[in-house]
Amino acid sequence: MAMRIDAANLHYRELNERIHEVVSARETELLLDSVLGHRYIGAGLKGGLRIEINGVPGNDLAAFMDGAEIIVNSNAQDGVANTMNDGSIVIHGDAGDILGHSMRGGTIYVAGLVGYRCGIHCKAYESKLPVIVVGTTAGDYLGEYMAGGAIVVLNRDDEPGSPVGRFCGTGMHGGVIFVRGEVDDYQLGAEVAVAEVGEADWGILEAIVADYCTNFDLGPGRLSPDEFLKLYPRSSRPYGKLYAY
Amino acid sequence: MPEWLTQPDFLVERDPERCIQCEVCVRQCANEVHEFDAELREVFSDSAACVGCHRCASLCPTDAISIREVELEFRTNANWSPQVIRNIYRQAEQGGVLLTGMGNPEGLPIYWDRMLLNASQVTNPSIDPLREPMELFTQLGKKPARLEFAEDGALQTQIGPQLELKVPVMFSAMSYGSISYNASEALARAAHEVGTYANTGEGGLHEHIKPYADNMIVQVASGRFGVDVDYLNAAAAIEIKIGQGAKPGIGGHLPGEKVSADISATRMIPEGTDAISPAPHHDIYSIEDLRQLIYAIKEATRYTKPVGVKIAAVHHIAAIASGAVRAGADFVAIDGYRGGTGAAPTMIRNNVGIPIEFALAAVDARLREEGIRHDASLIVAGSFRCAADVVKAIALGADACYIGTAALVAMGCHLCQKCYTGKCNWGIATQDPYLTRRLNTNIATRRLTNLLQSWGHEIQEIMGGMGINAIESLRGNRDHLRGVNLSDRELQVLGIQMAGE
DSSP states (O other): OOEEEEOTTOOHHHHHHHHHHHHHTTOOEEEEEEEESOOOTTTTOBTTOEEEEEEEOOTTTTTTOEEEEEEESSOOOTTTTTTOOEEEEEESSOOOSSTTTTOOSOEEEESSOBOTTTTTTOOOBTTBOOEEEESSOBOTTTTTTOEEEEEEEOOTTOOSSOSSOSSBTTTOOEEEEEEESOOOGGGBOTTEEEEEOOHHHHHHHHHHHHHHHHHTTOOOOOOOGGGEEEEEESOSOTTTTSEEO | OOGGGOOOSEEEEEOTTTOOOOOHHHHHOTTOOEEEETTTTEEEEOGGGOOOOOHHHHHOTTOOEEEEEOOTTSOOOSSSOHHHHHHHHHHHHHOSEEEEOSSOOSOOOOGGGGEEEOOOOSSSOOOOTTTSOOBOOEEESOOOSSOOBOTTSOBOSOOOOOEEESSSEEEOBOOBTTBOHHHHHHHHHHHHHHTOOEEOTTSOOOGGGGGGGGGEEEEEOTTOTTOOHHHHHHSSEEEEEOOOTTSTTOOEEEOGGGOOHHHHHHHTSOTTSOEEEOSSOTTOSSHHHHHHHHHHHHHHTTTOSOEEEEEEOOTTHHHHHHHHHHTTOSEEEEEOTTOOOSSEEHHHHHHSSOOHHHHHHHHHHHHHHTTOGGGSEEEEESOOOSHHHHHHHHHHTOSEEEESHHHHHHTTOOOOSOGGGTOOTTSSSOOOHHHHTTSOHHHHHHHHHHHHHHHHHHHHHHHHHHTOOBHHHHTTOGGGEEESSOOHHHHHHHTOEETTO
């Protein structure tokens, strides 16, 4: 039986302290009710706890998180998974700006759309490979400065036009972005190259999408590689020739 | 560069009478200035490659080498200095942004030298620090507005986490990557031995430096390299780096060739990739956003550690610092325009920012006016060269100083300003194992410890002369400063009186 905390009338600091008490008691399941913009839920949490959130969590959900699992049954606000090291987050609604900023590992699955600067400066290290899957569309600056990991934009609603904004992948020097739908050249940063999804890429992408579908109880998809574009960095050293010595 | 434009900065002269062809200079110079001609059995030097670091001259067993600056390569011109002309040649050749290292060397005014300190004469007694207690102990962190006591006199007010310094001088942020591992370790160990703090910069916390983590401040900068919750919790304090005096407003690139296996592990990035720190933090576009990150870090460390903000001294610094304090910073570090760097664009380093003296005076005054000075400690950086600079800064309102260049000089740096090339012959600003092993960590630690101890003694001497026995009484005590060679306006901004007044 999951522990339950009613967040109504609790300041975020009290709520987060209560969550730490739950961690100390070695509980593995926690249900938060009446969450209303409480910030920093799950900040710095290690693995072992699964938190389900009813209501809208506030900014910096799962900042610096290191292994815990979070399920949000509605929308999430800005700064989800800021500098997250490990763990998993499933959001059953939309999410705000800077989702996955400087994230080093773990997964974030969003049912709906994300705002600006999603996946900015995502990085990978050794076995850690951050994965972000956006259900519908993403705002401008998707994957800016991206240094590692994978971002997938699924365009589930088949919106007309491009599912990503402008300045996509600006400064990108690692990682990969898969977009289901069109991306015009003017939307891309100068550092980004575009390719079709090859066999090896499809293997990775299919596994990511399958896991995403499992988390949202969606049936097996009928996607094919030719619906996607692969965006990748032209160079791992985009600014190597900037200086005079 | 074409021959006809090659203008050496230095002239390497070898006294043939003294030179014994031992080739020490050949082995010591990573810039390959010296070469042994096996046929002629003689060492020759190519002045064009010399950076003026004096490694060869210092180690030459017979003092055969002397290095002179080349001054007369160009016709004398007060406007077009040799440096300006050489820079244009370099850019015309390579088409890139000029890079440089260390702090601003331009001849702009150094205001510490225009402020003089007071001493006791007749009307109040001076104190001899050799025979009487002289307190340098300094705490950095948010102080309560008032204290409350129980009836039995026990303190009831909860005081937040504080850094505790035995000398009001800390080592400023220098990342492992910009400096060698040996230099990083020496800084951490010296901070530990003396009872002060060193700062990781954005280089992560190396596994072997973790034993000294109680004396380390860790940085969270825009690239978030090496940052995870364990890193935050290992440290004594966390510093959010917004800016740096040598390059306000811009980010940084650690080139892939410097990202070795060990650096990759410390920064938690793949080996050989560029470590790009964006110009802004992309989660901080406002004071409110800064507050959000400060509290995210406080939440992740459960309010057990001071969280500060480092900013470069720029226009409107007082308002910016006030914002940082209101955002919840427990300390604000301000880095003046003479602050050092491992690599910065020359134009930025030499032309952006304001002197730390004015920034400090303005910030301290502003925080006092607003009644929030106790909410955060002020750390100042940006070229503290000696104990007197530190004393003047504290009298002007600082709680503590950061030193970077002075610490490097203590370890042997000769200020050649070529840190960015990675060819530091002194083993400090390099990752080349052949060069880094030149810096012995035990010796470097001792030299740093000696430096801080000698500055500590000098600070005590100066305080004793003023008749002050605790650094708290000197802090923000501008009555002990007088100006010389300053305009009325300068005196006004510094908030001090003219000498003789």
